[in-house]
Amino acid sequence: MNSILFKPRELTELKDLVYKTCGINLHDGKLELLKSKVAKRMRLTQMDVQQYLSHLRSNEREVIEFIDTITTNHSFFYRENKSIEYIVRQFDHHPKKETKHFKIWCAACSTGDEPYSAAVQLKALGLSFSILATDISHSVLQVAQRGIYKNDKVKNVPLPVLHRFFQKGTEKYKGHLKIKNEIRQHITFKKFNLISDRIPGSDFDAVLCRNVMIYFTHQTSEAVVNKLYHALSTNGFFAIGNAESLMNMKHRFKAVAGIPSLYVK
Ligand SMILES: C[S@@+](CC[C@H](N)C(=O)[O-])C[C@H]1O[C@@H](n2cnc3c(N)ncnc32)[C@H](O)[C@@H]1O
Incomplete structure (x- = not known):
C-alpha cells in the first residue's frame, strides 16, 4: 500500500x-x-x-x-496456440512454400514468448520466414532479446521442440532455458506503439495482435484493427486473443471457420 x-x-x-x-x-x-x-x-x-x-x-x-x-506483460510459450498452429499449417500447404519467404508481425510481443513460439513451429517445418516482434515497452523487449526463460514459461512446448530449439541453463541459469540462435536469428525485436506509430509494412502474411486490445476501449481497438488490416497482404491472417472480439466493430476481415480469434484479409 x-x-x-x-x-x-x-x-x-x-x-x-x-x-x-x-x-x-x-x-x-x-x-x-x-x-x-x-x-x-x-x-x-x-x-x-x-x-x-x-x-x-x-x-x-x-x-x-x-x-x-x-502495462500487463503476462505471456507464455504456446499460449492460445490453435491460431498459430493453423497459420503455420496453411503456410506449409502454400503452393509456393519452397520459394516463398513468410513474413509475420507480432504486434504486442511482450517478453518474446509468442514470436519464439511461432518461430520454432515454422523452423520445425523447414520454412523460410522472418518475424518482426514489437511492443511499446522497452523492458519486455530487453527480456525478449535475451531469450532466457524460466522452465515454467515453456511447460506447454512439446518435448521434441524443447530439446531441439532450447538450451538448458546451468549454474546461475539452472531452472532456465535459452532459445537457440538458429531461432533467434529469424526475429527482429523493435519498439512500436500500436496507437501512434505507422505500420512497418504492408506485406505481412500474418499479424498477431493478441491479448493487448483487451486493455483498450472499443474505439481504440477498432482503430488498431483497421490499421493492422493494411499491414497484411491479401489472404494474410490476423490473430487476436481468445478473450478479445471484433464483434460490433467496423472491419473488413473474414473469420476463419473453426479457429477462434483468427481472421483472414
Ligand atoms: C498481455 S501482453 C500480450 C503478449 C502476447 N501477445 C500474448 O498474447 O501472450 C500485452 C502487451 O501489450 C503491450 N502493449 C500495451 N499497449 C501497447 C501499445 N499501445 N502498443 C504496443 N504494445 C502495447 C504491453 O507492453 C504488453 O507487453
Whole structure:
C-alpha cells in the first residue's frame, strides 16, 4: 500500500496520459494499481506528485518508464496456440512454400514468448520466414532479446521442440532455458506503439495482435484493427486473443471457420 494522497484531477491527468500514450483505458478498478505504480516511480525519482506530473509532461523517457510499469506483460510459450498452429499449417500447404519467404508481425510481443513460439513451429517445418516482434515497452523487449526463460514459461512446448530449439541453463541459469540462435536469428525485436506509430509494412502474411486490445476501449481497438488490416497482404491472417472480439466493430476481415480469434484479409 502507498500513503500518497492523490487529488482527483491528478489521477485524471495520469489516466489521460496513459490513455493518450498507449491506448490503455484504466477504469476505476485499476486506480489502486495506478496509484501504487506512480508512488513507486515517485520514490525512484524522489519527487512529489506535482513534481512528478510536470516531469512526465516534459520528459518522454519518463513517460515510457511509467507506461512500462502500467502495462500487463503476462505471456507464455504456446499460449492460445490453435491460431498459430493453423497459420503455420496453411503456410506449409502454400503452393509456393519452397520459394516463398513468410513474413509475420507480432504486434504486442511482450517478453518474446509468442514470436519464439511461432518461430520454432515454422523452423520445425523447414520454412523460410522472418518475424518482426514489437511492443511499446522497452523492458519486455530487453527480456525478449535475451531469450532466457524460466522452465515454467515453456511447460506447454512439446518435448521434441524443447530439446531441439532450447538450451538448458546451468549454474546461475539452472531452472532456465535459452532459445537457440538458429531461432533467434529469424526475429527482429523493435519498439512500436500500436496507437501512434505507422505500420512497418504492408506485406505481412500474418499479424498477431493478441491479448493487448483487451486493455483498450472499443474505439481504440477498432482503430488498431483497421490499421493492422493494411499491414497484411491479401489472404494474410490476423490473430487476436481468445478473450478479445471484433464483434460490433467496423472491419473488413473474414473469420476463419473453426479457429477462434483468427481472421483472414
Ligand atoms: C498481455 S501482453 C500480450 C503478449 C502476447 N501477445 C500474448 O498474447 O501472450 C500485452 C502487451 O501489450 C503491450 N502493449 C500495451 N499497449 C501497447 C501499445 N499501445 N502498443 C504496443 N504494445 C502495447 C504491453 O507492453 C504488453 O507487453
